[in-house]
Every structure is written in C-alpha cells, then in structure tokens.
Amino acid sequence: MSDKIVILGAGQAAAQAVTSLRAEGFSGAITVVGDEPFPPYQRPPLSKAYLLGKLERDRLFLKPDQFYVEAGVDLRLGVKATAIDRSAHCVKLSDGSSIAYDRLLLATGTRVRRINVPGADLEGVHYLRSIADVDLLRPALAPGKRLAVIGGGYIGLEVAAVAVKLGLEVTVFEALERLMARAVSPLLSEFYLAEHRAAGVGFHLKTGVDGFIGEGRLRAIRAAGAEYAADLALVGIGVLPNTEIAAAAGLSCDDGIVVDRYCASVDDPAIFAAGDCTRHHGRDGVLLRLECVQNAIDQAKHAALAMIGRPTPYSEVPWFWSDQYDLKMQIAGLARPGDELVQRGDPATRKFAVFHLRKGQVAAVEAVNAAPEYIVGRKLITDGTPVSAERLADTTIPMKQIV
Numbered sequence: 477m478s479d480k481i482v483i484l485g486a487g488q489a490a491a492q493a494v495t496s497l498r499a500e501g502f503s504g505a506i507t508v509v510g511d512e513p514f515p516p517y518q519r520p521p522l523s524k525a526y527l528l529g530k531l532e533r534d535r536l537f538l539k540p541d542q543f544y545v546e547a548g549v550d551l552r553l554g555v556k557a558t559a560i561d562r563s564a565h566c567v568k569l570s571d572g573s574s575i576a577y578d579r580l581l582l583a584t585g586t587r588v589r590r591i592n593v594p595g596a597d598l599e600g601v602h603y604l605r606s607i608a609d610v611d612l613l614r615p616a617l618a619p620g621k622r623l624a625v626i627g628g629g630y631i632g633l634e635v636a637a638v639a640v641k642l643g644l645e646v647t648v649f650e651a652l653e654r655l656m657a658r659a660v661s662p663l664l665s666e667f668y669l670a671e672h673r674a675a676g677v678g679f680h681l682k683t684g685v686d687g688f689i690g691e692g693r694l695r696a697i698r699a700a701g702a703e704y705a706a707d708l709a710l711v712g713i714g715v716l717p718n719t720e721i722a723a724a725a726g727l728s729c730d731d732g733i734v735v736d737r738y739c740a741s742v743d744d745p746a747i748f749a750a751g752d753c754t755r756h757h758g759r760d761g762v763l764l765r766l767e768c769v770q771n772a773i774d775q776a777k778h779a780a781l782a783m784i785g786r787p788t789p790y791s792e793v794p795w796f797w798s799d800q801y802d803l804k805m806q807i808a809g810l811a812r813p814g815d816e817l818v819q820r821g822d823p824a825t826r827k828f829a830v831f832h833l834r835k836g837q838v839a840a841v842e843a844v845n846a847a848p849e850y851i852v853g854r855k856l857i858t859d860g861t862p863v864s865a866e867r868l869a870d871t872t873i874p875m876k877q878i879v
Contacts, residue, residue, distance in 0.1 A: 479504040481783060482567055482575050484557045484721070485583035486510025488518070489751035489772040489779075491538040493581055496780035498547050506549045507575055509567070511556040514607060515544065520769060522610050523634040524799050528641070529614065533607065560725035562744055579783040582722055582733055582741075582749040583776065586715035586767065591626060595688030600708040604631055605715070616708050619643030624697045624706040626685050628655040630798045632712035633668065636677050637800040639710075646677045647706075649699055651684040659796070661811065661830050664842055667823045668800065675801060680704075715767060717753045730755055732765040738787040739779035748783055750775035758810065759791050770795045793857050806850040809840030809857045818865045820849060829853065836862045848875040855879060 481497065481504060483490045490508050497506060510516075517536040525531035544551050556570040566576045588603040590596065602613045617623070623639045625632045628650030640646045648655075654665035669679065680699060689696040689703060697704045719729040727743050728734040732755030734742050739756070741747040751772035755765045771794055778790040795808040803826065811832045821828030829849035832840040837860050841853025852875040856863060867878055 479578035480576060481506050481579045482577040483508045483581045483583055485585055486516050487585050488769055489583035489776040491516035492773045492776035493780050494549055496777045500784055502784050508549055509552045509557050513554040523604055523631050527610050527614055528638045557721055562725055580747045581779055583751050584718035584753045586717050586752045589714040589716050591711050591713060593687045598688050598690045598694045600694030601688055602710050617642050621707040622705055624709040627712035629712055633800055635710050640676050649680045649683050649685050653682050660842055661817055663830055737789040738782040739775050739790060740782055748779040750779040766794050768794060768796045793854055804845055806843045808854040811840040815839055818868045820869055821871060831868050833865060852879055
C-alpha cells in the first residue's frame with residue numbers, strides 16, 4: 477500500500493497508531509506532527525513519579541528514537557498544524573509548509589482548562605499537562621513552601637500527595653462537595669479525603685477560588701471571602717479537547733470530534749480520530765468522551781485498521797487508574813447515577829472495592845489495592861455475566877470463584 481497517512485498529534489494515540497499500522501503491514505508514508513519538541517511520551521507519570529523525581533525523562537518516551545527511524549516515520553516536532561484542506565487532502569503547518577495525505581488521523585488530545593479569575597497570570601500559578609509544565613513546577617516544590625491545589629480531581633490529588641511527601645504545606649480547594657466527584661463513588665471520595673488528611677493535606681470543600689493575590693508573584697489565594705497564604709498554586713480543573721482544527725475544517729464536533737464505531741469521522745471518509753479528543757459511541761451506544769490511556773491506545777488500534785481497509789467496531793471496556801501514596805486505585809467501566817453500589821472489603825484495611833450493578837450485571841468496579849477485584853470486575857463487565865450483590869460482597873468467596 478503506497479498511501480500517505482498523516483497523524484496530527486504526537487501523544488499516546490499517535491505512537492500506537494504508528495505501531496499498529498506497521499504491524500498490520502502498512503508500507504506507505506507516515507508523518508506525525510506534534511507541537512511539542514518531544515516524541516510521543518507518557519503523561520500519567522508526570523503528576524506522579526516524574527514530578528517526584530523518581531523517573532528519568534528518558535523513561536517517559538513511549539518508543540526510542542530509533543523506532544521511528546526504522547519504521548520510516550517522518551516526525552515533525554515543534555510545529556503546529558494550522559488548517560486542514562479537505563478538498564486538496566493536505567494539512568498546513570505553522571512553519572509555512574504543507575503535507576499531502578490520503579488518510580488523516582486526528583490525535584490532537586486535550587489542553588488544560590484555564591482558570592478565569594483575577595491574578596491567574598501571576599508567577600507561581602502552575603498547570604500540569606506536559607514535560608515542560610513539570611520541569612517548571614518541580615524546582616518550586618521546596619520543603620516548607622505553601623502549595624494551594626485548585627481542584628480535587630486525579631491531577632490535583634496526585635500532585636498533593638507528591639508535594640506533602642516532599643515536605644510542603646498543602647491545601648486543596650475543591651468547588652464540589654466531595655473529592656473526585658465526577659469520577660468515583662462517595663465511599664472512595666471519603667476514603668481518599670481521610671488518607672490525604674492523615675498525610676497532612678488540608679482541605680476546603682465546596683470552596684471555589686475567586687482570585688490569586690500578589691504583586692507580580694503569588695502570595696495568597698482568595699476563596700469564599702477569605703485569604704489563604706500561598707507561595708505557589710497548582711490548577712487542576714480539567715481539560716478541554718483540541719477540536720478547533722477539526723471544527724474549522726467542517727467536521728462535526730461536540731465536546732470532541734465525533735467519530736463512528738470505526739473511529740472514522742462522520743463527515744469525511746478520509747479522516748479519522750482517536751484518543752482524548754474524540755466523542756464516540758460507548759458500549760451502550762451513548763456518545764461520550766473519555767480521557768484515559770486505554771481509550772487512546774484502543775481507538776488508535778481501531779483507527780489504524782480502518783485506515784488500511786479492515787474496519788473493526790470499537791467496543792472496549794474503559795479503564796483508569798490513579799496512584800496516590802501507596803494506594804493504587806483501578807477503575808473499569810462507567811458508572812451511572814442510580815447504579816446499585818456493592819462494597820467488598822473494609823476501607824480500614826486499605827484494600828477494598830466498590831461494584832456498580834445495573835440490571836443484575838456489573839457496570840463498573842472501583843478497586844483500591846485490590847487487584848483481584850479489579851481484574852475479575854473487568855471480566856464481569858466485558859462478559860455481561862449476571863451476579864448477585866450478596867455474592868460480590870461476600871469476602872469468603874474468592875473473586876476467581878465469582879466468575
């Protein structure tokens with residue numbers, strides 16, 4: 477096959493798409509365009525081991541440089557795609573050049589959601605999404621400094637865990653009534669709140685930040701009518717999908733680039749999309765957008781197959797994880813309001829799980845330091861095996877026997 481495939485974005489989905497294309501026998505030209513100066517790398521360790529200084533930068537990269545050379549990939553790094561000309565089948569770049577394509581994969585990912593309050597541009601207000609962000613933040617994490625974390629989601633709590641371990645005074649401000657409210661059940665929210673408090677992290681729940689105070693540099697946070705001293709702040713209030721270039725090209729976008737079950741755009745048979753930037757059909761047919769490594773990898777595999785003429789429907793079970801202190805949280809499936817919640821194990825032992833039942837089947841599982849519950853839970857979700865709440869809750873029954 478002599479087609480030219482161009483991939484916009486140089487993250488997890490891009491690296492997987494290249495790997496899958498070559499593994500499936502595609503021999504045409506592949507060009508990867510990324511606006512960062514680095515080849516595809518892992519983002520999850522950024523807020524964990526890399527921020528803590530326990531992981532060298534070289535170990536972040538998904539593939540060694542030689543892989544792209546041997547795979548015949550043209551890496552265009554440090555340059556941004558500015559427009560897609562669908563009629564001419566070409567992409568225009570910020571350096572004035574353009575690249576022709578036969579198939580185009582949009583793997584543009586997401587960007588941090590900026591906080592829009594007074595003082596947000598003060599020195600000392602940080603975000604965390606890239607290697608450059610961590611390299612800027614890490615030297616500032618000195619023992620004794622006061623860190624304000626804005627947002628009690630995964631990123632905010634992972635940074636809080638690292639910072640308190642490094643000897644900082646950490647306070648988390650969360651606008652909602654509980655931690656990770658959009659991602660986990662109330663039991664997990666309460667458990668992680670207790671764990672962080674035990675480690676020395678302070679919290680202000682149901683408290684949005686109204687502004688940052690300082691004269692050129694941050695010195696305090698304004699929230700709920702009060703001021704809280706702070707030497708630096710980490711803002712982690714979510715991300716936004718990078719859909720602007722797709723929308724400008726006339727592709728359907730709705731909190732993500734809309735794709736079909738084969739990861740093809742619904743408007744142009746030559747354009748595909750994968751990863752955090754997509755809005756796709758979940759296993760139950762509902763349109764959704766996911767922000768996780770699993771989705772980026774699996775969608776990239778399916779997009780690669782579709783681009784070489786072997787489309788396969790995408791219907792994978794999503795999974796997520798978060799490392800905070802010595803706690804490994806693993807989640808599979810997607811919970812919904814109204815699910816029946818089944819607790820297995822005692823949170824006091826720091827090893828337990830919460831199963832979400834829907835119509836007698838496991839729809840999602842949240843496991844903390846409980847690998848068997850997570851592994852079996854994923855299988856139960858995939859297979860759609862009926863199971864009773866009583867059986868799941870009974871810790872005298874080994875998980876492998878529940879299947």
